[in-house]
Amino acid sequence: MAVALRFPGLAREPPAVLAICAAASSKLGRDQDFVCASARLPAQCWRRRGLVVRCQTGAAAVLRNEEATPAAAALKADTGFTVVMKFGGSSLASADRMKEVADLILSFPEETPVIVLSAMGKTTNNLLLAGEKAVSCGAPKASEIPELAVIKDLHLRTIDELGLDRSVVSGLLDELEQLLKGVAMMKELTHRTRDYLVSFGECMSTRIFAAYLNKLGKKARQYDAFDIGFITTDDFTNADILEVTYPAVAKRLHGDWMDDPAIPIVTGFLGKGCKSCAVTTLGRGGSDLTATTIGKALGLREIQVWKDVDGVLTCDPNIYAKAIPVPYLTFDEAAELAYFGAQVLHPQSMRPARDGDIPVRVKNSYNRHAPGTVITKARDMSKSILTSIVLKSNVTMLDIVSTRMLGQYGFLAKCVQVFSIFEDLGISVDCVATSEVSISLTLDPSKLWSRELIQQELDHVVEELEKFAVVHLLQRRSIISLIGNVQRSSLILEKAFNVLRRKGVNVQMISQGASKVNISLVVNDSEGKECVQALHSAFFENGFMSEVEGADVPQNGASLNSNGTIYGN
Numbered sequence: 001m002a003v004a005l006r007f008p009g010l011a012r013e014p015p016a017v018l019a020i021c022a023a024a025s026s027k028l029g030r031d032q033d034f035v036c037a038s039a040r041l042p043a044q045c046w047r048r049r050g051l052v053v054r055c056q057t058g059a060a061a062v063l064r065n066e067e068a069t070p071a072a073a074a075l076k077a078d079t080g081f082t083v084v085m086k087f088g089g090s091s092l093a094s095a096d097r098m099k100e101v102a103d104l105i106l107s108f109p110e111e112t113p114v115i116v117l118s119a120m121g122k123t124t125n126n127l128l129l130a131g132e133k134a135v136s137c138g139a140p141k142a143s144e145i146p147e148l149a150v151i152k153d154l155h156l157r158t159i160d161e162l163g164l165d166r167s168v169v170s171g172l173l174d175e176l177e178q179l180l181k182g183v184a185m186m187k188e189l190t191h192r193t194r195d196y197l198v199s200f201g202e203c204m205s206t207r208i209f210a211a212y213l214n215k216l217g218k219k220a221r222q223y224d225a226f227d228i229g230f231i232t233t234d235d236f237t238n239a240d241i242l243e244v245t246y247p248a249v250a251k252r253l254h255g256d257w258m259d260d261p262a263i264p265i266v267t268g269f270l271g272k273g274c275k276s277c278a279v280t281t282l283g284r285g286g287s288d289l290t291a292t293t294i295g296k297a298l299g300l301r302e303i304q305v306w307k308d309v310d311g312v313l314t315c316d317p318n319i320y321a322k323a324i325p326v327p328y329l330t331f332d333e334a335a336e337l338a339y340f341g342a343q344v345l346h347p348q349s350m351r352p353a354r355d356g357d358i359p360v361r362v363k364n365s366y367n368r369h370a371p372g373t374v375i376t377k378a379r380d381m382s383k384s385i386l387t388s389i390v391l392k393s394n395v396t397m398l399d400i401v402s403t404r405m406l407g408q409y410g411f412l413a414k415c416v417q418v419f420s421i422f423e424d425l426g427i428s429v430d431c432v433a434t435s436e437v438s439i440s441l442t443l444d445p446s447k448l449w450s451r452e453l454i455q456q457e458l459d460h461v462v463e464e465l466e467k468f469a470v471v472h473l474l475q476r477r478s479i480i481s482l483i484g485n486v487q488r489s490s491l492i493l494e495k496a497f498n499v500l501r502r503k504g505v506n507v508q509m510i511s512q513g514a515s516k517v518n519i520s521l522v523v524n525d526s527e528g529k530e531c532v533q534a535l536h537s538a539f540f541e542n543g544f545m546s547e548v549e550g551a552d553v554p555q556n557g558a559s560l561n562s563n564g565t566i567y568g569n
């Protein structure tokens with residue numbers, strides 16, 4: 001009998017495990033028992049248990065017959081990370097918040113978590129501001145940049161209030177000051193330096209938190225993601241994670257755990273460029289992506305992202321305070337929602353979770369008992385109509401109408417040629433609507449650091465298009481995305497257009513993508529917020545869902561707390 005241990009990392013590859021078992025079996029003879037485990041487990045983890053590895057075949061460690069079953073049980077218990085828990089800046093804004101988060105983690109003794117942390121509070125924004133000021137302030141003044149003082153004060157105060165030694169971050173704070181002086185001397189802040197600069201936020205928060213857990217008697221180990229195998233492209237400020245990351249991270253976290261178990265506390269948001277070997281970042285809000293990447297790498301049961309809201313809400317609570325939590329979402333819905341502007345999740349973060357088929361739970365660290373939102377591959381859509389409304393502002397729209405010098409075929413082909421310019425500029429096309437002789441599309445820079453389109457570049461695109469079309473460049477537009485069951489699109493559109501007609505708003509473009517979860521409407525920026533509020537009232541507050549036969553009615557009962565965040569009752 002072969003005992004095939006499904007280790008995290010191998011858990012998603014049963015055929016590979018079986019193949020290894022078969023290979024080991026043929027070496028030992030059929031009647032031998034053996035354990036098939038990851039070769040990533042260091043030899044000492046077997047030795048520590050007094051187990052003799054008879055042979056190592058690929059990823060299989062082969063043990064003596066009678067040892068196989070107990071070894072399997074012991075190892076399974078030992079390597080079983082169960083969840084990844086990610087806490088964002090809003091959950092870690094102060095020493096009190098760190099205490100609360102530690103308490104929250106310890107309140108799940110049955111879990112063996114991997115913890116991913118963002119920078120404390122608004123530290124990333126402050127680091128960016130400090131960097132920009134350093135460019136023009138002159139080297140002697142770099143130490144006096146107010147944001148540097150805010151960052152120092154927050155971290156040192158937190159350390160003091162948690163009763164830790166200042167040496168946990170003092171070295172990093174000195175280094176940060178030196179870096180700002182360097183930027184001031186050079187009078188430039190490249191994307192590469194900017195990534196290095198913001199990395200101080202996560203490097204400090206994780207060191208403080210790990211030290212605090214250790215002080216509480218819960219053994220924890222801090223990790224910088226760029227040192228444990230998070231390998232990315234060299235697209236500074238918006239890097240993509242490469243496939244090699246998954247086995248590398250699994251090997252490092254498992255190996256260390258087997259050697260000396262301690263809760264891993266990993267920096268979110270950061271990686272290491274594959275060619276440059278420099279620190280990269282994954283785009284704003286990228287710690288969500290770090291968490292889902294670890295979830296997939298380790299084959300965990302669940303990925304939890306802890307925020308300051310009761311889950312994904314029916315709209316941005318800053319736009320409309322009556323937003324209510326959405327209990328279930330699919331990965332596609334969540335990705336679409338994030339892509340179209342809902343700040344609550346990083347747009348790329350659903351990909352590893354979907355690939356690994358690992359549920360993502362969005363929870364509120366300020367209100368831990370609220371059920372949150374569970375995001376899975378599929379859900380029952382038969383009763384679903386509208387799930388959430390998302391607003392993306394400051395969008396640029398291009399209206400391109402053929403001058404009819406070209407036939408329809410030639411017109412579209414020419415347009416597509418010109419659109420390749422967008423790719424070169426890193427500008428994504430969000431929505432497209434076409435008629436026989438015209439195309440309308442909305443543009444958004446995919447680089448999340450800066451939402452300003454470069455006028456000069458746009459003028460160039462318009463110039464090219466004007467060779468065969470009349471072009472209108474319309475700025476300051478908003479996309480309202482209705483995320484929901486597009487099988488019920490007539491119902492959604494009927495209701496939405498009724499609302500917008502009553503408000504006297506003219507929709508300038510409609511796009512229903514192939515994604516089947518999103519209908520996008522383009523309006524003026526000045527109308528965007530009010531439209532979202534009116535649509536929210538109509539769909540979620542006036543009994544509309546319960547009037548429609550068989551529709552799911554979202555649970556109401558959210559209220560605002562003093563921070564302006566939504567708490568469930």
Ligand SMILES: Nc1ncnc2c1ncn2[C@@H]1O[C@H](COP(=O)(O)OP(=O)(O)O)[C@@H](O)[C@H]1O
Pocket residue numbers: 087088089090091118285306307308309311312313314315316317318341342343344345388565
């Ligand atoms: N549809 C939405 N649902 C929930 N929160 C949203 C939504 N749209 C925007 N938000 C904003 O996203 C914030 C949470 O995301 P974020 O600030 O990235 O959290 P964290 O820093 O904890 O990771 C909320 O405080 C809320 O203001």
Ligand SMILES: N[C@@H](CC(=O)OP(=O)(O)O)C(=O)O
Pocket residue numbers: 087088089090118119124125201268269283284285286287288
């Ligand atoms: N600190 C980074 C990464 C991040 O994910 O932050 P948060 O989890 O607080 O959104 C940022 O502000 O972009």
